Amino acid sequence: MIILDTHIWIWGVHGDSRLPPEYVRCIQTHEETGLGISAISCWEVAKLVELCRLELPISINDWFEQAFSISCMALLDLSTGICIESTHLPGIFHRDPADQLIVATARVHNCPLVTMDKNILAYPHVMTLP
Numbered sequence: 001m002i003i004l005d006t007h008i009w010i011w012g013v014h015g016d017s018r019l020p021p022e023y024v025r026c027i028q029t030h031e032e033t034g035l036g037i038s039a040i041s042c043w044e045v046a047k048l049v050e051l052c053r054l055e056l057p058i059s060i061n062d063w064f065e066q067a068f069s070i071s072c073m074a075l076l077d078l079s080t081g082i083c084i085e086s087t088h089l090p091g092i093f094h095r096d097p098a099d100q101l102i103v104a105t106a107r108v109h110n111c112p113l114v115t116m117d118k119n120i121l122a123y124p125h126v127m128t129l130p
Helices: 006-014 021-030 039-050 060-067 080-086 097-109
Strands: 002-004 035-038 073-076
Touching (some): 035 097
């Protein structure tokens, strides 16, 4: 399984051209083993819609239903272990709590994270793809 950062998930669902071809190939390659979405990403999507920073073509409830209807998509709960890990990330990581939880999710599940976030890509204590 690979874990998708929130922006990668949104762009993938919408077929957004900001998602580079190598990322599309990476996601397609890993569909068979599963695509994980941290529960905090659902909150981020909802907040983006609330703040009018993301416009969806359908209601947010329908969007989530469609996004998770893809059989390879798995919602990863925020376990106690992930919450604790997010506060004990080794080294220096930036202060965005959602990013901390997404990185912690990848670390706890021992899965690579697919992101274009420069702060996460520069963080040496999480596996990233592509």
